Amino acid sequence: MMTLRDRKRHAVRAGISEVAQELFVSKGYEATTIDEIAAAAGMSRRTFFRYFASKEDVLTGRFELVADDMVVALEERRASESAWDSLRHAFDPLINYYRDPHRRERDAVTWLLIETNQDLFASYLVKLDDMKERLVGVLVERAVKNNGHEPIDNHLIRALVGAAIECLLASFHAVGPEYDVEVVAARLDDLMRKMRPGVAGEVSFTEAF
Amino acid sequence: MMTLRDRKRHAVRAGISEVAQELFVSKGYEATTIDEIAAAAGMSRRTFFRYFASKEDVLTGRFELVADDMVVALEERRASESAWDSLRHAFDPLINYYRDPHRRERDAVTWLLIETNQDLFASYLVKLDDMKERLVGVLVERAVKNNGHEPIDNHLIRALVGAAIECLLASFHAVGPEYDVEVVAARLDDLMRKMRPGVAGEVSFTEAF
DNA sequence: ACATTTTTGGCACTTGATGCCAAAAAAGTC
DNA sequence: GACTTTTTTGGCATCAAGTGCCAAAAATGT
Numbered sequence: 001m002m003t004l005r006d007r008k009r010h011a012v013r014a015g016i017s018e019v020a021q022e023l024f025v026s027k028g029y030e031a032t033t034i035d036e037i038a039a040a041a042g043m044s045r046r047t048f049f050r051y052f053a054s055k056e057d058v059l060t061g062r063f064e065l066v067a068d069d070m071v072v073a074l075e076e077r078r079a080s081e082s083a084w085d086s087l088r089h090a091f092d093p094l095i096n097y098y099r100d101p102h103r104r105e106r107d108a109v110t111w112l113l114i115e116t117n118q119d120l121f122a123s124y125l126v127k128l129d130d131m132k133e134r135l136v137g138v139l140v141e142r143a144v145k146n147n148g149h150e151p152i153d154n155h156l157i158r159a160l161v162g163a164a165i166e167c168l169l170a171s172f173h174a175v176g177p178e179y180d181v182e183v184v185a186a187r188l189d190d191l192m193r194k195m196r197p198g199v200a201g202e203v204s205f206t207e208a209f
Numbered sequence: 210m211m212t213l214r215d216r217k218r219h220a221v222r223a224g225i226s227e228v229a230q231e232l233f234v235s236k237g238y239e240a241t242t243i244d245e246i247a248a249a250a251g252m253s254r255r256t257f258f259r260y261f262a263s264k265e266d267v268l269t270g271r272f273e274l275v276a277d278d279m280v281v282a283l284e285e286r287r288a289s290e291s292a293w294d295s296l297r298h299a300f301d302p303l304i305n306y307y308r309d310p311h312r313r314e315r316d317a318v319t320w321l322l323i324e325t326n327q328d329l330f331a332s333y334l335v336k337l338d339d340m341k342e343r344l345v346g347v348l349v350e351r352a353v354k355n356n357g358h359e360p361i362d363n364h365l366i367r368a369l370v371g372a373a374i375e376c377l378l379a380s381f382h383a384v385g386p387e388y389d390v391e392v393v394a395a396r397l398d399d400l401m402r403k404m405r406p407g408v409a410g411e412v413s414f415t416e417a418f
Numbered sequence: 419a420c421a422t423t424t425t426t427g428g429c430a431c432t433t434g435a436t437g438c439c440a441a442a443a444a445a446g447t448c
Numbered sequence: 449g450a451c452t453t454t455t456t457t458g459g460c461a462t463c464a465a466g467t468g469c470c471a472a473a474a475a476t477g478t
Binding site for chain 2: 456458459460
């Protein structure tokens with residue numbers, strides 16, 4: 001449930017994010033100190049760290065929300081569906097998210113920052129890995145539910161999830177500031193069709209283990 | 210060529226690595242300061258930073274060498290071979306590397322440190338991404354050579370390389386301190402067989418683009 | 419109006435990382 | 449072997465990220 005405090009907290013976070021992004025864009029990520037961000041957001045530095053665990057988190061924290069949506073989407077897929085297809089649909093929330101041109105524009109800027117800074121990029125990779133782990137968790141759980149016991153090797157599930165995510169990354173790769181989401185979506189479909197594993201792709205986890 | 214200076218530099222790096230790892234294991238990664246490492250290695254802190262760009266680099270720097278070997282191995286594969294199989298053999302140097310039980314043991318400790326520390330893990334992920342990028346580069350170049358022009362979409366190559374690496378990661382996943390490399394190798398073969406893309410896996414880049 | 423809980427701000431402190439410069443060491447030259 | 453040149457090193461100063469701590473302030477509940 002969304003209590004009042006949570007809402008306020010969320011608003012403050014959004015405010016910091018906003019003002020920080022402006023600073024990052026105008027004078028560069030590294031050149032912007034947390035003191036400056038805090039000052040611009042009207043709070044002390046100490047308080048900044050109560051809303052974001054680190055400087056990178058201001059920009060990469062959003063990925064956790066995306067991951068949340070993906071996890072939910074994956075959980076909602078029917079267990080009889082092949083894991084590969086379920087994963088494809090787990091990515092739908094992200095596609096839908098970027099159907100909003102405002103978000104697209106905003107995140108294109110964020111993306112540029114992330115790509116050009118080591119620390120940010122590292123933070124992004126960590127979030128991405130977290131997401132992978134969570135998706136693996138969902139599919140493992142699904143396999144267990146369908147099977148009554150822990151699957152012998154969840155390495156296959158790991159590889160499957162990893163491969164699907166790589167398709168997602170590749171389909172979004174090298175998009176400019178203004179791009180057509182539908183093109184990206186088509187690319188994703190095409191890639192996941194071509195990359196569909198010969199054996200594992202058809203695994204529904206209903207009868208695989 | 211391996212000049213005298215390079216050799217000496219390499220030796221110093223190895224020395225630092227050695228003494229640092231001991232400290233990390235005995236008192237934890239974060240609890241070990243660079244001052245302590247430098248002191249134990251018999252040099253000033255300033256000098257430490259002339260051998261390693263960062264604290265993480267002491268442990269994760271090795272991955273670049275592994276990547277070097279993989280890149281060379283991939284370059285040496287015949288262009289007529291399917292990209293998927295070429296990638297499988299690009300991983301051979303790593304498998305061979307771990308046939309030495311001493312390295313296996315040593316890196317198992319390193320691995321534990323990396324897994325339990327955010328900064329280290331992030332650094333590792335960055336190196337891994339670099340490796341991916343380099344392998345993509347090799348296959349793109351191969352495609353261009355075979356085709357005379359830039360391939361229309363190297364997204365497929367990205368996805369292919371990413372998927373292969375995910376198989377590698379999955380096959381090494383959750384190995385304890387003492388493990389059988391041959392088991393891991395068999396797992397890798399099995400995974401890459403199951404994960405072989407229905408279409409893309411057979412792409413040799415001789416006639417695909 | 420009062421008591422309780424949460425949030426905030428400022429301070430001190432640690433530590434990783436970088437620039438700068440002069441001393442030391444190594445390499446090359448005659 | 450003495451000299452010059454180049455590289456390496458150490459110490460200093462500096463900056464910025466992140467954390468613990470505590471008292472003041474604000475919000476919340478009664």
